[in-house]
Amino acid sequence: MRIAATADLHFTGAGHDALLEQLNRVRDSADVLVSAGDLTNFGQPEEMDPLLNVVVRSRVPTIAVLGNHDYESGKQAELMRMMGAAGMKVLDGTAYERDGVGFAGTKGFVGGFGRGALTAFGEPQIKQFVQASIDEALKLERAMALLRSEKRVVVLHYSPVSETVTGEPQEIYPFLGTSRLAEVVDRHGANLILHGHAHHGRLDGRTTAGIPVHNVAITLLQAQQPSCAYRVFDV
Ligand SMILES: [Fe+2]
Numbered sequence: 001m002r003i004a005a006t007a008d009l010h011f012t013g014a015g016h017d018a019l020l021e022q023l024n025r026v027r028d029s030a031d032v033l034v035s036a037g038d039l040t041n042f043g044q045p046e047e048m049d050p051l052l053n054v055v056v057r058s059r060v061p062t063i064a065v066l067g068n069h070d071y072e073s074g075k076q077a078e079l080m081r082m083m084g085a086a087g088m089k090v091l092d093g094t095a096y097e098r099d100g101v102g103f104a105g106t107k108g109f110v111g112g113f114g115r116g117a118l119t120a121f122g123e124p125q126i127k128q129f130v131q132a133s134i135d136e137a138l139k140l141e142r143a144m145a146l147l148r149s150e151k152r153v154v155v156l157h158y159s160p161v162s163e164t165v166t167g168e169p170q171e172i173y174p175f176l177g178t179s180r181l182a183e184v185v186d187r188h189g190a191n192l193i194l195h196g197h198a199h200h201g202r203l204d205g206r207t208t209a210g211i212p213v214h215n216v217a218i219t220l221l222q223a224q225q226p227s228c229a230y231r232v233f234d235v
């Protein structure tokens with residue numbers, strides 16, 4: 001299966017003609033499209049609409065997770081409904097199998113990496129914050145436990161490793177993802193992990209167990225030679 005992956009489109013509803021044109025052609029090079037969050041800029045339905053039109057017209061099965069920007073207006077449930085109605089498969093702690101390939105996805109959350117990961121100690125506010133990170137890891141755990149296929153692809157918005165956020169200011173690493181997500185994938189096994197969110201990170205990394213991790217933020221893909229709107233992976 002050829003998987004075209006992208007993230008962080010940050011649609012605002014207008015002025016994305018070149019990008020829409022590129023997405024229109026995704027069917028020529030891939031069997032499915034993965035969108036790893038931040039589809040919209042402010043989480044408004046008007047921003048999602050033009051993107052969905054293109055996806056429907058491209059006739060490529062599309063699998064997506066939401067990103068933090070898609071939550072900005074508190075309309076994430078409405079966005080998910082719109083995406084579902086347009087035929088997109090939205091993963092939120094859920095799994096989806098297609099042509100022998102299993103996809104498990106969730107948004108993920110912040111929290112930091114390795115020894116730098118924030119732990120649930122001290123004030124109740126810290127515990128609450130850390131719990132949100134643990135909850136997303138548990139959602140991923142549930143999604144992965146549902147997969148029966150040998151080939152598995154994990155879709156996240158936040159990064160599961162620090163390697164693919166390298167290039168961003170070091171001060172913000174803890175806000176770009178958490179290794180709690182990688183621990184889950186390492187336990188269950190996967191062929192690859194796709195994520196976005198770190199617009200100025202690095203394309204490729206690996207988990208501790210050696211599972212390939214790819215940051216498909218469109219800003220990174222567009223900075224490559226040749227520039228592209230998505231990257232294609234063979235699974
Ligand atoms: Fe983003």
Ligand SMILES: [Fe+2]
Nearest residue numbers: 038067068197
């Ligand atoms: Fe983001």
